[in-house]
Amino acid sequence: MQGAIEVSDLTKTFGDIVAIDGASFTVKNREIYGLIGPNGAGKTTTLRILSTLLKPSSGTARIFGNDVVKDPEEVREIISYLPEEAGAYQNLSGYEYLGFMAGFYAENKKSANEMLKEAEVISGLGERLDDRVKGYSKGMKRRLLLARALMMKPKLLILDEPTSSLDVVHAFHVRQMIKEYADKKGVTVLLSSHNMLEVEYLCHSVALINEGKVIAEGSPDELTKKFSAENLEQVFMEVAKLG
């Protein structure tokens, strides 16, 4: 069976800096897959390549059979990417922002309205959606952006550190929504995080990345058993030492 994401021997260099060093992993359809590793491990670069923002120096990456370098337009049709520090247009209202984004995916006004209704539920922002984004808190902004990313029900949702710097309440809401969309709506999710406990809770499978290399891959359970660890954090520390 074809995987949702097939990354093979991926390398990316910026001048003399090697950001990804021959990484390979496969994500199954309808699965939540986590890339975990410390800052600077190459997680964001990998997500950017899969989102067609960057081109790999070598190796291949396919999303539902579409090569990210050869068919970027097709890839963009089926993915939704939420960068770590993403923002929304400050001078638009929440509704206007969502409406603007829906315009790129909706075939007609009816489907655009459906997306907006969906986004209303996902964001849980209620009447605040009428206010300009300028006045939103960090948590509200993240919920708006997650709603933007999910409302069109992409085949693949790519999330870079979805809950970093959010408080408990907002982080909980965001995690709930990700889980719900993956379980009930069949969205495949690829997320990166350095919060191992979050990954353990959310992901069906994970890849541990360090210095641009995938150093271990499997389900959180398999990995903890394999390395006789209590949690993924301990697994990572163990594997990083070996690497």
Next chain:
Amino acid sequence: MSLVVKEIKELIRDPKILIGVILMPIIIFPVMGSAINISTTSVQRAMITASFAIYNEDEGATTDALLGYLYTNNTVITIEANGIQDALTKYQETNASTLLWIKEGYSENVSQGLRGELKVYANLKSLSIAEAGSTDAIGSLLNYYGYFLSIANINSLLEQAGALGEANVVRSPLSVDYQSIIKGNVIDVAPSQIVSVIMSQSVMLPIMVMVMLMFAIQMAATSIAIEKEQKTLETLMTLPVSRLTILSGKLAGSIVVAVAGAIAYMIGFGYYMTSAFSFAPELTTMSTQDLSIGLEPLGTLLLGVNIFVTLVSGLALAISLATFTDNVRSAQSLTGFLTIPIMLPAIILMFSDLSMLPKTIQMVLLVIPYTHSIIASKAAFLGNYALVLRSIGYISVFTLVVLYIAARIFSTERIITARFTTFDIKKLLGRRSTRKR
């Protein structure tokens, strides 16, 4: 289309842009105009209400006639004194702006056909333009009086000699009528007047083009930098829409706002011209249309095309430059360098014509595309359409090249990383060590 609408909303709702680009020109120019108007009216009022003092040492019918003329309709302070020194001291105690000293023997001189001697002292207290105007008041009164005195004298001389003729003709024997020929048509207007109208036109046009371009460039640079600063660009680039569409959306949105800014500027500037120069109606009543050097429909169209391609080139240039920065401030300072190639031709061509300049400076100016925008604007007014087309052609080629570069930058990952500059510097420094991350 939604990209354009979003772009316009974002730009117009940004208070910096709304105030700077649209409200400022509408407010600042009328305020400036009113300020100039207030000061010029006060100069006029000062001239009309100027009071002056007279110290008279002479007696006689001619002196009485002069005094009678001056006392009518004017505020005159009569100084009684022993000698001019005393008169000056007393005059300085009054509010009068000038003192007229009628010297002893004035009457006698005038009646004997000699020049009547007068002396005017002006007390300059504030050294303002209004003060200079009020000291002029006595001068014009005396000139006027002198003219009629000479006409009366000539008439009496003509009578004594029994000669035929008019005093006016004797005083000014030549009648010269100046006419101008423009585009083969003889017009009943003096060339000096036409030159002054064209001058005002040729000053206006470069300023207009320059200001509009600066608006556009600032706006486009800001719109890209805002996307980067607010971290919205990355998301935008992963949407199922071509990079070229994103670029065109940005350009179109900036053009709409820049044109709105240009219109605001024109309204403001128009009001400024009428309010600032309302005291000089002859300057504003003569338009280029009256002189048949106005814009014909084809000229208007070409002028529009010229301004449009100029705008697009500026915008594309600004966008290309702004992609190398990551915040609004650095984008604006980087595009600030563009002020030089825009201001230079505008300022030089405001005061001179290209053909009057040394060859090397001509060459330098001709390389700068914005020189052609100004040349084309002027040529459109003079009906030299071949020159307009040539200029539009040059700017268009330049615009296409810049657009191509902008599109290239947009379709590569440089728009996200903008990293190659540091990379190039590192290469130059020869740092070859491999760092991993």
